[in-house]
Amino acid sequence: MTPEDMLDVAVEEARKGLSEGGIPIGAALFSRDGVLLGSGHNRRVQDDDPSVHGETDAFRAAGRQRNYRSTIMVTTLSPCWYCSGLVRQFNIGAIVVGEAKTFSGGHDWLAENGVDVTVLSDERCIQMMTDFIEARPELWLEDIGE
């Protein structure tokens, strides 16, 4: 399974979030051999819950795992500090980022701390976030604490 294949699952989650009236950021946690462990999307609007970003939702959906070293977190957007902290604390081995153009979070910090980081420049992800930020700037700034 390629990073692009895994990203497709995260993009699907982001689109689902958008269709629910939410923030279009999706994520998925895979095992090294490409088994989907869990996927999810930002739920700030839908659940009125500021603690559920795409990555935390995917992490939660994967349930309690004893070790994350061989797992891969795939996300449509560069992870914010909250989600970067999640990846570092749980020693998630690798992360695939759909794009880091509309927002750049902690992916360089993760690379410095031993995480295998792949940053794509996926046009679907860039377009989705560009449109969203333009349409709902106040909601986007709320989601990143600015």
Added chain:
Amino acid sequence: MTPEDMLDVAVEEARKGLSEGGIPIGAALFSRDGVLLGSGHNRRVQDDDPSVHGETDAFRAAGRQRNYRSTIMVTTLSPCWYCSGLVRQFNIGAIVVGEAKTFSGGHDWLAENGVDVTVLSDERCIQMMTDFIEARPELWLEDIGE
């Protein structure tokens, strides 16, 4: 309200978590003038949910806030990278840590990044975690991804 007064709320949450069979880490989010916005505790065991640490539970309980700059996160234990990332991303202005003896997470990193950090050495917090780590080492290591 002193840091110690605010810590009392987090300690109460940690004790509640312990009484439920969970990991005894509690937290609370206060406004600068001492109003409790939300409190919570680690729910890994109770909800079978690895994404709910004490700080994230308190953050969730506080609901959607437009600005966290004047808020104070109080936690019984030094925040792990996941919870440190939460504090940094949402620009939570200050953090009060019950103890950093049994575990040291990202509180120095937060101080370097402009968060007002107070580390106490609360005997109740130290004893609670020391006893817990001795009694349930595998559960503790699971919770910090080791």
